Amino acid sequence: MTADPAVRKTINLAFTGASGAQYGLRLLQCLLAAGCRVHLMVSRAAQVVIATETDLKLPGSPPAMQEYLAGLYGAGADQLLVFGREDWFAPPASGSGEPAPLVVCPCSTGTLSALATGASNNLIERAGDVALKERRTLILVPREAPYSEVHLENMLRLTRMGATIIPASPGFYHQPGSIEDLVDFIVARLLDHLGVDQTLMPRWGEERVQRKHGGQD
Incomplete structure (x- = not known):
């Protein structure tokens, strides 16, 4: 499904080097299917994890990665934009850019640390810093076990x-x-928190409400 570009919801999405690449890739697929415009940032460690945990072999350059993922998930024209780690002119790098939510999925504990301390050594960290300072939606999906005191x-x-x-x-x-x-x-x-319609999972209590309206309860 491809929405009118004029009314697309923009989501900033970052993949970092934690295990759980499938979460981020599936989220990307669902966002594109819902007609969202996605600004994607992929760390070098994330590329290694994706190659380890999936059958995908992402190209190294942002333009080639963009073409590959757009073809894989059937993205419409200009629906998916992939930015390099030091692309400081990317929209997520500035509070003057489009006020889009940011999801870091999966989020490594190194990225957690960088965001918690205000580091901005690459585009993903800068995008997180912008989301915090601008009071925008920032969703972090850590995948680690156990969590140390520092992580917590x-x-x-x-x-x-x-x-x-x-x-x-x-x-x-x-x-x-x-x-x-x-x-x-x-x-x-994640889609619920982003306000993006989803049919992957019924919301808690929905089935009971439907039964009540249908006179089955």
């Missing part, structure tokens, strides 16, 4: 700054039958 303190600090921490900890009450179901559990929560 950084997450608490970022939460107090206004970020939302959504650990990659899928639930089981929907009785998942596959790894894809577990991935979709987290991606559905």
Whole structure:
């Protein structure tokens, strides 16, 4: 599904080097399918993780990566833009850019640390710094076990700054039958927080409400 470019919702999305590449890739796929415009940033470590955890071999340059992912997920013209790690003229690099939410999925503990301390050594860190200072939606999806005191303190600090921490900890009450179901559990929560319609997972209580309206309860 491709929406009118004039009314597209823009989402800034970053992949970093934590395990859990499937979460970020599935989120990208769903955002594009929903007609969103996505500004994508991929760290070098994320490229290594994606090559390790999936069958995808992303090209190294942003233009080639953009073409590859757009073709893979059927993105419309200008719907997906991939930016390099030091592209300081990318929209996410400035508060004067489009006020779009940022999701870092997965979010490495190194990125957590950089964001918690205000580092801006690459575009992903700068985009997170911009989201915090501009009071924009910032969603971080860490995937680590166990968390050290440093990790927990950084997450608490970022939460107090206004970020939302959504650990990659899928639930089981929907009785998942596959790894894809577990991935979709987290991606559905992310889409809900972004205000993007999703049908991956029914919201809690929806089935009961539907039964009540249908006179089955």
